[in-house]
Amino acid sequence: MIWSKCSDRLESSKLKYRLFWLGFTGAIALLLVLEAPNFLTRTGLRWADSEETVTRARGISWLRNYGNEETILKACYERPRRVFDVSSWLTDSSDAVTQDDARKIFYQVTGRPFNSVQPPSMYTREGRWNMLDEEFTWEFDTALGSTSVAGRVRGLRMISSRMDSRIETASALAYTEWTMEFENQASMAREVRTQIKLPSGGVVSRLTLWVDGEEREAAFASRAQTRKAYQKIAVERRRDPVLVTTSGPDQILMQCFPVPADGGKMKIRFGITSPLDMLDLQNGRVRLPAMVERNFNLKDGLKHSVWLESRSELEGDESFFRQGSLKDGDFTLQGKLLDDELLAVESSIQVMRPEAVTQVWTEAQEKDHVVVQRLIEQQAQPLKSTVVVIDGSVSMASCFDEIHGSLMTLESLSQVRVVVASDLPAFQDESGDPVVFNLNEATEQLSTTQPVGGQDNLLALATAWDVAGEIGASTIWWIHGPQPTLLEDMAPMLQRMERSRGDVQLISYAMANGPNRIMEAFDGLNASVVPKYAKLGATMKKWVSAHAEGYKNYEFERSQQKSAPSLVLSEENKVSRHIERLWAAHEVDALSASKRVSEAIRLASKQQLVTPVTGAVVLETVEQYKEMGLTPVPVDTVPGIPEPSTMVLMLLGILVCLGRLKIISLRRSNDLAGNMNHPVR
Incomplete structure (x- = not known):
């Protein structure tokens, strides 16, 4: 038991x-x-x-x-x-x-x-x-003070955004000011970082920071000097600077720190001078700036408040803008656009010039000199060949049909080569190098293959550069989606671009919006970004037509000349200093390309421009400027857009002055008549 x-x-x-x-x-x-x-x-x-x-x-x-x-x-x-x-x-x-x-x-x-x-x-x-x-969730911002936008930080958001733009039709240019305000709801100070796409050919010509409710203007100096000042004053001492530098063709990086914790706010403004894209002597177009990457969120329901005005009639998509006019004769376009809508094709602006003004001028900063701008007709340059690079990333999946059709607009060219950036077997040879297709082979492969993942475009671009040299092509079209990170070393591609001496131009067309680390590295080189006025097919078709025999293109020619009696300039065609800024921006690029960087920095700083060799920084106090060897620009030298009320007052002032002159004239006439009736004895 x-x-x-x-x-x-x-x-x-x-x-x-x-x-x-x-x-x-x-x-x-x-x-x-x-x-x-x-x-x-x-x-x-x-x-x-x-x-x-x-x-x-x-x-x-x-x-x-x-x-x-x-x-x-x-x-x-x-x-x-x-x-x-x-x-x-x-x-x-x-x-x-x-x-x-x-x-x-x-x-x-x-x-x-x-x-x-x-x-x-x-x-x-x-x-x-x-x-x-x-x-x-980014409570600790590892990219603080760097040139990388990185991830969105917690608690930081944009709470207001307005764009004010004045389009000068005689000068065929636009000056746009973008005012932004940020709020930080986190428990520690935050840095704002955003990459902004500028209108084609645009250059930042003003930067302002509000400090204790007062506007402070920027100092313009070399890229290294402005970044050093920002790093020292903002990151180390945690004061109030804002910095703007270029970040690729027609793109800038704006960063400001610190946005105070627990509901603190920071307000900045920057101005952009940009030329109109002229279709002929009387019709032009322009796009608005837009953010392509940011480390902050947007306030719920935030829309960008847009106001454009001009002495000429403006047109925009009715779903985005409404037309209007002012008593002083100005035409206006107003709109409230979501962030994605700023990058849409439909957000472009058309400008109708009442008179085909082909030459304007302004007094230059340099004594006894003027800057003259001419809008000239250029005969089309013949085009026989080109190379096309297509991004095979999954972000392009919905675009392959459009790309397939767009490639057929190149059929009239004698030689077209296509390289697809993809790690799929169909687009690589046994050694892993990209396969080079002719036009028919490329369209067939694109119609039967689905893109995957995120692809490295650098190897495909380098291959295309070599092919362009073999077939004598002067252009490479790069059709792509976002390139948020560099997957390989840039050195081989940069070497090709620098040593080609401008013989080959890279044309970038983004099918989807987002950051592009490759184009950032091409800052100051022979690369351009196609502004999105139309879909890819229409854009490529127009590009081919622009090189057809007998076609006329319209380009700006700007020069600085010494004033002389032989130089006949009409007072009616005298315009603002914005054409001098665009002339200087082009000169800076030319000086940089010829390795005269010191001269380029001096010219850009004097003209108060943000270029590949210069930046703009706003510091909090005069002492900080002196410590960093910088001088803020005088307020009376910065460009601006008069408020509507200011313009009305100016008009009233002119009318009052004319009235007073009329009264004085009548009095003198009466006095003269009286003297004639009562001669002196």
């Missing part, structure tokens, strides 16, 4: 022991099953970060097929050795993937920049754990 009881207890203990280990094993198995996607993703991340090309390609392919997107996204913000999920413990943490490498991999796998996606959140059993949440 005793033995029976002991036996029962032993069997019961064995059962409990078996049940315990069965439950424990089941829990571990369940945990492994739940963590399997993360584990497989962490493994793929390490393969994709390998130095070996084959392993790297296997890792990217693995992640596209089996990877967990949220795990890759977390890796974009994790600091090495501070990872909190189980899968990271099961893999080798001594060789962790860095943030920068993870961000490249995220783009290659998904085809989207990491900062275009809502940041990941971390939770514990007791709810959201602030430390983890802050770690992974």
Whole structure:
């Protein structure tokens, strides 16, 4: 009986022991099953970060097929050795993937920049754990003071935005001021960073910061000097500077710090001088500036308030703008546009000039000199060949049909070569180099292949450059989506562009909006961005037509000349100093291209322009300017747009003056008549 009881207890203990280990094993198995996607993703991340090309390609392919997107996204913000999920413990943490490498991999796998996606959140059993949440939602801004926009930081947002633009029809140019205000709801100071696409040929000619409600103007100096001042005053001392530098053709980077914590605000304004794109002597067009990348959010429902005015009639898409007029004779366009709408084709502005003015002038800064602008007709240059590079990233998936049709507009050219930037077998040879197609082969491949991930366009561009030299092409069309990160070294491509001495021009056409790290690196080189006035097919068709025999193109010719009696200039055609700013911007590019950088910096600084060799910075106090060896520009030298009320007052003032002159004239006439009636004896 005793033995029976002991036996029962032993069997019961064995059962409990078996049940315990069965439950424990089941829990571990369940945990492994739940963590399997993360584990497989962490493994793929390490393969994709390998130095070996084959392993790297296997890792990217693995992640596209089996990877967990949220795990890759977390890796974009994790600091090495501070990872909190189980899968990271099961893999080798001594060789962790860095943030920068993870961000490249995220783009290659998904085809989207990491900062275009809502940041990941971390939770514990007791709810959201602030430390983890802050770690992974940009509470700590690792890009502070750098030239990288990086991810959107928590609590920072734009709360107001207005654009005021004056279009000078005689000068065929526009001056636009964009005023922005930001608010920081986070518990620490924030830096605003945004890349802004300028109107084609535009140059920043004014920068203003509000300090304690007062406007402070910028100092213009070399790029290195302005950035050094910003780094020292803003990042180290946490004062109130704002900095603007170029960031590729027709693009700038604006950053300001600090936006005070707990509801603090910061207000800035910058002005842009830009030429009209002339279709003929009387019809021109222009686009508005727009943000292509930012590290802040927008206030719910925020729209950009736009006001354009001109002495000539303006036209815009009725869904975006409404026409109007002022009592003084000005025509206006008004609109409230969402952020994406600023980049839409429909947001372009058409300008009708009442008279075909072909020559205008202004007094130059240099004593006894003038700047003359001529709008001249140019006969079309013959075009026989071109090379086209097509981005094979997934962001282009909806564009392939449009690209397919657009390529057919090039059929009239004798030689067209096409290179597709893609890691798919159809577009690479056995050695991994891009395949060069003729027009028919390219259209056939594009119609049967679906793009995947985010592709490296640098190798395709370098190949296209070599092909252009072989067939004698002077242009390369690059049709692409966002390029949020550099996947390879820029040096080989930069070498080709610098050594070609301007014989080959790169024409960039973005099918989708977003950052472009490759074009940023081409700042100051022979590369241009096509302004989006039309869809790709219509744009390429017009480009081909513009090179057809007998076609007339209209271009600006600006020059600085010494005043002389032989130089006949009509007072009626005297215009504002904006044409001098555009002349100076072109001269700066020419001086830089000929390696006369010091002269370029002096000219750009004197003319108060942001160029590839100069920047603009606003500091808080006069002492700070002196410390950094900078001088803010005098208020009376900056361009501006008169408020409507100011213009009315000016008009009234003119009328009053004319009235007083009329009264004085009548009095003199009466006095003269009186003297004649009563001659002196």
